[in-house]
Structures are given as structure tokens and as C-alpha cells.
Amino acid sequence: MRSKIIAGNWKMNMNNKETKNLVKGIKKSIKRVQLDNTRVIVAPAYVNLTSAIKRAKKSNLEVVSQNMHQAKNGAFTGEISADMLKGIGVKTVILGHSERRSIFGETDAILAEKVNSALENGLEIIFCFGELLEDRKSENHFSVVESQLKNGLFHLDSMAWNQIVLAYEPVWAIGTGETASPEQAQEMHAFIRKLLQEKYNTSVADNTSILYGGSVKPANAEEIFSKQDVDGGLIGGASLNVADFTAIIKAI
Ligand code: PEP
Numbered sequence: 601m602r603s604k605i606i607a608g609n610w611k612m613n614m615n616n617k618e619t620k621n622l623v624k625g626i627k628k629s630i631k632r633v634q635l636d637n638t639r640v641i642v643a644p645a646y647v648n649l650t651s652a653i654k655r656a657k658k659s660n661l662e663v664v665s666q667n668m669h670q671a672k673n674g675a676f677t678g679e680i681s682a683d684m685l686k687g688i689g690v691k692t693v694i695l696g697h698s699e700r701r702s703i704f705g706e707t708d709a710i711l712a713e714k715v716n717s718a719l720e721n722g723l724e725i726i727f728c729f730g731e732l733l734e735d736r737k738s739e740n741h742f743s744v745v746e747s748q749l750k751n752g753l754f755h756l757d758s759m760a761w762n763q764i765v766l767a768y769e770p771v772w773a774i775g776t777g778e779t780a781s782p783e784q785a786q787e788m789h790a791f792i793r794k795l796l797q798e799k800y801n802t803s804v805a806d807n808t809s810i811l812y813g814g815s816v817k818p819a820n821a822e823e824i825f826s827k828q829d830v831d832g833g834l835i836g837g838a839s840l841n842v843a844d845f846t847a848i849i850k851a852i
Pocket residue numbers: 609769773774775776777813814815816834835836837838
């Protein structure tokens with residue numbers, strides 16, 4: 601059965617002390633929230649993963665990585681491998697965030713390699729994808745999303761989908777304050793589920809969690825999450841504040 605998920609992507613924010621405080625705050629606040637079949641996840645920067653994991657112990661809060669390199673090891677100065685993440689207790693990695701794609705040049709082909717490396721190391725993946733504003737304006741958003749999924753993930757067999765969470769993030773809605781309407785989110789999520797049904801089977805389509813990301817805030821979360829194919833959110837800005845993040849968790 602697919603789970604509901606609220607995941608906070610902290611990006612390049614929060615030093616070590618701030619990370620510890622934020623984890624502590626979220627841990628405390630979710631103790632008072634009933635989390636039926638709902639996972640709460642945060643993704644701090646690499647250097648703060650270990651202390652965040654330590655702080656999150658004995659709670660329902662999961663600490664995941666924002667990225668990883670596709671190679672097993674080698675001459676890749678400044679990079680981090682799947683094995684390194686696994687070694688410090690990370691179980692899940694976010695891949696394909698639009699900032700990784702646009703700023704750091706991550707192509708679908710690179711992402712397919714990252715996907716394989718993560719799975720070989722037993723890591724679960726939160727796979728991000730979504731169209732640009734120009735794609736939506738030219739009504740190409742469905743074909744862009746379809747090709748991102750095909751190129752990044754559709755080489756996998758159906759078993760591998762136990763380890764995949766999808767995060768649809770229209771790029772025009774990330775950090776802009778502009779949100780896809782609940783209807784736009786539902787329309788795309790239903791389309792994605794149909795693709796999974798066609799490529800794989802009903803079980804993969806029904807059991808894969810599909811998150812929405814893009815300016816989710818306490819004020820709009822409930823309406824977006826009320827849509828039947830929206831299983832939660834990937835939250836940027838609002839995940840850096842305990843009260844806002846908790847309100848979004850409560851909304852689901
Ligand atoms: C994100 O970075 O994945 C994101 C959704 O950011 P924001 O919520 O700030 O739009």
C-alpha cells in the first residue's frame with residue numbers, strides 16, 4: 601500500500617547547530633501529531649546528515665540525502681557516493697531535483713545512472729521531475745514529464761518500484777510562491793499513474809507514492825493533499841520552519 605509522505609528539502613540552508621535545532625523542533629512537534637500511514641522526512645546538507653540522524657533517533661522522523669554521485673568511488677573531487685551515504689545510516693536519497701538538473705547539468709542519462717547506483721546500494725529514491733513554464737505554456741507538460749520518467753526510471757523492472765517515490769515538481773512553482781492548482785496537480789498525478797499502469801501494472805500504479813512539490817505552504821497544503829492521486833508533498837521553503845512544516849504535516 602502506498603504511504604503518505606511529507607518531505608522537507610532543506611537545500612543549502614542550516615549550519616550544523618541550526619540543523620540540530622530544527623530536527624529537535626520537528627521531532628518534538630510530530631510527537632503530538634497522529635501519523636497514520638504518514639512518513640515525515642527531512643533532507644539536510646551532506647555535512648549535517650550524521651548529526652541529524654543522531655538527533656532524529658527514537659522518533660518517526662527520517663533523515664535523507666538531497667543527492668549523491670552515480671559512481672561507485674574514484675576521482676570525483678567533492679562528491680559523495682551511495683555507499684558513503686549507506687555507511688552513515690542514510691536509507692533514502694532525493695534524485696533529479698530541478699536545481700540539480702538546471703544548475704548542475706544533471707541529464708536524464710546521468711539520473712538513470714544515479715538511480716541504478718542508489719538501488720544497487722539498497723537506497724530508496726525520491727525521484728523529482730517536472731516541466732518548465734515554457735513547456736506548460738506550449739502544452740508540452742505531459743510529454744516532458746513522460747520523457748523524464750521514461751529516461752530516468754522506465755528501464756527498471758516492476759520489483760524495483762518498491763524503492764521509488766515520485767515527486768512531481770513543476771519548475772515554475774518551485775520557490776516562486778506560485779503553486780499548481782489542486783486540479784493541475786491531480787491531472788498530472790493521474791496521468792503519471794496511468795503511465796505506470798501502461799508500462800508496468802496496476803500494482804505499481806496503485807502502490808507508488810506520488811508527491812507534489814512547488815510552493816506548498818500551510819495555507820494551500822490541505823486543498824492540494826485532498827486530491828486523490830496526491831500522496832503528500834516535497835516541501836522547500838516551508839520545511840525550514842517548525843510551525844509551517846508541522847502545519848503541512850497536519851494537513852495530510
Ligand atoms: C523544492 O525545492 O523541492 C520545493 C518544492 O521548494 P518550495 O517548496 O520552496 O517551492
